[in-house]
Amino acid sequence: MANMAQAIRMALHYGEENLGVQEIFGEDVGPPLGGVFTATQGLRTTWNSPLDERGIIGAAMGLAFAGVRPVAEIQFCDYIYNTIDLLKLAGNACWSTNGDWNVPMTVMTPVGSGIRGSLYHSHSFDATATHIPGWKIVMPSNPLDAYGLLISCMKDENPTMYLKPKALLRVKGDEAIPGEPPLTAEGEKQLRDMIDAPLGDRTKWKPKWPKLADFIVPIGKAKTVRTGSELTIVSYGRTLPLCAMAADQLLKEGRSVEVIDLRTLWPYDWEALSESIRKTGRVIFVNEETEVTNFGEHLIRRTVDELFYELEARPRLLAGKFTPGVGLADTLEMATQPQLPNIVEMAREVLAERA
Amino acid sequence: MKKSSLTKLDPKLLAQIHDLMVRARALEERMIRMYKQNEGYFWLGGPGEEAFNVPLGLQINKGQGLEHEFLHLHYRSSAILLGMGMEPMDALRQMKNTATDPFSGGRNFVNHYSIRKWNVVPVTSTIETQYATAIGTGLAQRKSRRPDCKGITIVNGGDAGTAEGEFASSLVWSTRPGEELPILFIVTHNAWGISTAAATQHGEKHIADRARAFGMPAVTINGTDVEESWAAIEEGMKYVREERKPYFIESKVSRLYGHSSASGANRAESEKDPLPEFEAKLEKAGVLTRKEMDEIRERYEVEMREKAAKVKTEPMPDPSSIYDFTYYKQRGKYF
Numbered sequence: 065m066a067n068m069a070q071a072i073r074m075a076l077h078y079g080e081e082n083l084g085v086q087e088i089f090g091e092d093v094g095p096p097l098g099g100v101f102t103a104t105q106g107l108r109t110t111w112n113s114p115l116d117e118r119g120i121i122g123a124a125m126g127l128a129f130a131g132v133r134p135v136a137e138i139q140f141c142d143y144i145y146n147t148i149d150l151l152k153l154a155g156n157a158c159w160s161t162n163g164d165w166n167v168p169m170t171v172m173t174p175v176g177s178g179i180r181g182s183l184y185h186s187h188s189f190d191a192t193a194t195h196i197p198g199w200k201i202v203m204p205s206n207p208l209d210a211y212g213l214l215i216s217c218m219k220d221e222n223p224t225m226y227l228k229p230k231a232l233l234r235v236k237g238d239e240a241i242p243g244e245p246p247l248t249a250e251g252e253k254q255l256r257d258m259i260d261a262p263l264g265d266r267t268k269w270k271p272k273w274p275k276l277a278d279f280i281v282p283i284g285k286a287k288t289v290r291t292g293s294e295l296t297i298v299s300y301g302r303t304l305p306l307c308a309m310a311a312d313q314l315l316k317e318g319r320s321v322e323v324i325d326l327r328t329l330w331p332y333d334w335e336a337l338s339e340s341i342r343k344t345g346r347v348i349f350v351n352e353e354t355e356v357t358n359f360g361e362h363l364i365r366r367t368v369d370e371l372f373y374e375l376e377a378r379p380r381l382l383a384g385k386f387t388p389g390v391g392l393a394d395t396l397e398m399a400t401q402p403q404l405p406n407i408v409e410m411a412r413e414v415l416a417e418r419a
Numbered sequence: 420m421k422k423s424s425l426t427k428l429d430p431k432l433l434a435q436i437h438d439l440m441v442r443a444r445a446l447e448e449r450m451i452r453m454y455k456q457n458e459g460y461f462w463l464g465g466p467g468e469e470a471f472n473v474p475l476g477l478q479i480n481k482g483q484g485l486e487h488e489f490l491h492l493h494y495r496s497s498a499i500l501l502g503m504g505m506e507p508m509d510a511l512r513q514m515k516n517t518a519t520d521p522f523s524g525g526r527n528f529v530n531h532y533s534i535r536k537w538n539v540v541p542v543t544s545t546i547e548t549q550y551a552t553a554i555g556t557g558l559a560q561r562k563s564r565r566p567d568c569k570g571i572t573i574v575n576g577g578d579a580g581t582a583e584g585e586f587a588s589s590l591v592w593s594t595r596p597g598e599e600l601p602i603l604f605i606v607t608h609n610a611w612g613i614s615t616a617a618a619t620q621h622g623e624k625h626i627a628d629r630a631r632a633f634g635m636p637a638v639t640i641n642g643t644d645v646e647e648s649w650a651a652i653e654e655g656m657k658y659v660r661e662e663r664k665p666y667f668i669e670s671k672v673s674r675l676y677g678h679s680s681a682s683g684a685n686r687a688e689s690e691k692d693p694l695p696e697f698e699a700k701l702e703k704a705g706v707l708t709r710k711e712m713d714e715i716r717e718r719y720e721v722e723m724r725e726k727a728a729k730v731k732t733e734p735m736p737d738p739s740s741i742y743d744f745t746y747y748k749q750r751g752k753y754f
């Protein structure tokens with residue numbers, strides 16, 4: 065019963081042992097800390113970089129040019145913004161050279177709210193990330209997907225951006241990662257003892273990795289996590305489990321809501337989305353990025369362009385409020401970021417709407 | 420050919436350098452003419468940097484992979500590429516943005532090279548970002564990871580660009596204790612950033628002083644002098660290759676046709692031209708006669724004129740190709 069941070073660690077271990085990943089680096093990524101969310105503890109090829117985000121992305125690009133598959137971390141996506149022209153260069157290297165170069169690199173960065181992170185530990189990055197062509201952008205919502213998506217990223221021949229929903233990093237999965245100990249309290253403890261660094265002195269500590277297997281979640285494939293017939297909710301990351309909870313709650317009221325975990329933001333699974341929207345005629349896109357020029361707005365535009373005459377209600381977006389930041393106080397974070405009651409409320413509205 | 424009295428370099432090599440310098444000049448001047456004749460939308464390039472760039476190109480161990488040099492180049496590097504053996508026709512194709520342009524298929528500006536089989540990573544318009552990507556190939560070639568690697572990373576860029584953060588980044592990252600990077604740093608200092616004089620923005624005496632602060636050997640040289648350039652590059656490369664640590668060359672060069680076509684691409688008479696100076700030395704040393712040098716010039720002017728005429732007949736990119744290669748090996752609209 066790995067949590068998402070452990071799943072990421074196990075995927076990286078699999079990557080450095082089997083997929084040619086040779087450099088895993090970023091601020092505080094190496095020993096002794098192993099990442100501010102412990103997602104890089106105990107790995108063989110991790111190291112601490114200078115505190116320099118532009119250097120980190122540039123270094124990753126150069127390593128990728130050299131064929132040394134890197135996984136680089138930006139400690140919080142709040143600090144990735146000064147790297148955007150480098151991200152653009154990584155995204156356009158193949159295109160601008162008419163296919164001569166490719167840039168196989170993965171950038172991981174924690175995103176979103178949910179830890180009372182105030183202005184600079186609550187940002188989202190999906191609107192900006194999906195605005196940079198040439199990248200593949202993924203965001204898991206559970207440990208198994210976290211494992212399988214990261215392996216897909218490390219295998220990809222292109223730059224991949226792995227957004228980690230920080231509110232979910234400690235949430236345990238209910239589906240087994242191939243090779244992890246049994247999904248019991250005992251198995252959970254066993255895994256902790258094997259791969260979690262001890263508190264205090266870690267200089268002599270070495271992890272004991274479970275025998276992990278290759279498992280991928282294909283890039284570009286969404287997952288239907290609740291099947292329903294009256295409304296489609298599309299989400300990813302932190303808000304995805306909330307949408308599933310909303311569907312369960314509405315089911316008790318006799319309403320049938322389908323929930324799709326997008327998993328890959330770009331290039332996304334339009335086939336799955338359009339099929340579901342055609343079936344239900346109603347759709348809400350939920351994410352926690354600020355609502356103006358939000359990625360969900362693109363999805364609404366495409367829904368309107370391609371499915372307008374099949375809709376039975378206005379397609380809607382539920383997203384973060386367009387404020388300069390997320391305020392620290394609980395009341396402020398709750399009022400700024402989409403929460404379960406907001407999702408239920410909007411779902412009821414859309415279900416009640418008569419076209 | 421008589422042995423040169425002025426020089427330490429072999430007369431054959433001097434003649435080869437001269438030949439390539441003239442060829443590079445003829446190429447750039449032809450491209451400027453193409454711009455002025457509406458045979459290309461934009462020009463910027465390297466006339467005035469040949470005395471440094473040809474010796475650099477000739478000393479590069481070119482090829483693909485970690486055992487060869489990785490090149491993170493500025494947009495004034497045509498003479499480096501000619502020194503490495505590039506076909507001028509290909510630069511002309513990029514100037515005319517034809518489908519046959521092997522560096523970008525008509526997508527990018529002239530002098531924006533990409534030659535994977537020679538480790539030439541994409542030249543980008545974004546000033547100084549090449550100093551950030553150089554960190555990465557340097558990391559891949561560093562001693563702590565690959566003790567026997569002989570390849571090195573080379574990066575060059577202008578003087579104004581050193582104010583950007585990536586320049587500082589590259590100095591920090593290449594000198595982490597125990598993890599030094601085998602990078603030959605080059606700054607071609609032409610004293611301008613478009614219209615802004617370096618002297619109005621930079622208080623440091625030498626850009627090389629900034630590298631010295633990180634403990635790397637650093638020199639400031641006259642990059643319009645062939646032999647001084649050759650020697651500095653030779654020494655710098657040897658140091659980086661053997662010590663697996665960075666070395667810094669600040670090379671004072673000329674900008675003979677202004678910043679780019681945006682500022683007219685007209686000859687700047689105040690700038691020192693390295694070519695006649697070198698030719699005077701070659702003549703004096705008996706390496707080449709004036710007549711021979713005039714013939715070389717004539718030959719390359721004809722070459723470039725004929726090649727430019729041929730490029731005009733080549734096809735433009737197919738509009739249906741706009742999505743191609745957004746991803747590796749991908750073609751057509753993918754979403």
Ligand SMILES: Cc1ncc(C[n+]2csc(CCOP(=O)(O)OP(=O)(O)O)c2C)c(N)n1
Binds near residue numbers: 495576611
């Ligand atoms: C990041 C960035 N900022 C601004 C520009 C616009 N620009 C193009 S060239 C240039 C001047 C560069 O001067 P220098 O680094 O000295 O190189 P030089 O052109 O003189 O060789 C500027 C400001 C750019 N291309 N990239």
